[in-house]
Amino acid sequence: MPELPEVETTCRGIRPHITGRRITDLIVHQRQLRWPVPAQLKRSLKGQRIDSVGRRAKYLLLECESGCLIVHLGMSGSLHIVASGVPAQKHDQVDFVFTNTVLRFHDPRRFGSIHWTRRDPLRHKLLRNLGPEPFSEAFTARYLYDRAASRKVSIKNFIMSSGIVAGVGNIYASEALFLSGIHPQRAAGRIALSRYEKLVANIKHVLGTAIDAGGTTLRDFTREDGRPGYFAQKLNVYNRRGEPCPVCGHPILLRTLGQRSSFYCGRCQH
DNA sequence: ACAGTAACCTGTTTGC
DNA sequence: TGCAAACAGGTTACTG
Secondary structure: OOOHHHHHHHHHHHHHHHOOOEOOEEEEOOOEOOOEOOOOHHHHHOOOEEEEEEEEOOEEEEEEOOOEEEEEOOOOOEEEEEEOOOOOOOOEEEEEEEOOEEEEEEOOOOOOEEEEEOOOHHHOOOOOOOOOOOOOOOOOHHHHHHHHOOOOOEHHHHHOOOOOOOOOOHHHHHHHHHHHOOOOOOEHHHOOHHHHHHHHHHHHHHHHHHHHOOOEOOOOOOOOOOOOOEHHHHOOOOOOOOOEOOOOOOEOEEEEEOOEEEEEOOOOOO
16 A cells, blocks of 8 residues: 555645535445445535544544544555546545545555544544554654564564554565665564664654655555655665665565565665 | 464466 | 466454
């Protein structure tokens, strides 16, 4: 999916178009997403004004008058602002209808999901156990180091765990580890605090730079107006198997780790 | 608590 | 060229 930078890009993109506006209708073309779209959602949403648009981890939070709409883009989802009357295409699953405008949820693989809660969204089952936001002050080297104590899981899988830190997916985990010179398979509990200092700084850096570039578009992701993100050209290792390492020239390696592709330099990362 | 795996889906790429 | 297998940015739920 959309990892954190793509969700943040989407959040910033849709915010000015829908904040303060009222949802006049909900059209569900496809109810079966990762979880079914709630049967009562249309009744809950009709007439609701969007008070604010925010993000927690990879969840978009659309705060309304009497509840919060929670949207996750899954692996292939995107949200687009289109004019009323633009016909839905294949894989356009749900339309949030406003006067003159539609917020359209597009998701070929249907791993995304849509939820509605009348309580604090941060206490929702899916958000309750998330780790700190990577840009927050709570996300420090000491925090990671302590959580990693005696853990044998690979550092890559560790930083991709949503309960450890929110929003770091496969692309940015690979990139941050490369910038930090840490081998993706190294056990999380066998990394010095000083190396965690580097890693935390690089996670913040790579995510921040990607947000500035409008995210990474490899295949499905596009912004609210349909443009791609431009961070793909700045990737050092991800999707670059066999290409020379930008630091030492050794060919970038690919190994499958926890069912996910891991790209790294065998000479620079230990 | 932790580690590992299957599962949710469809489209595209890879390999025979 | 054709067809089937493998793979794709996420996360939960289940197993041992």
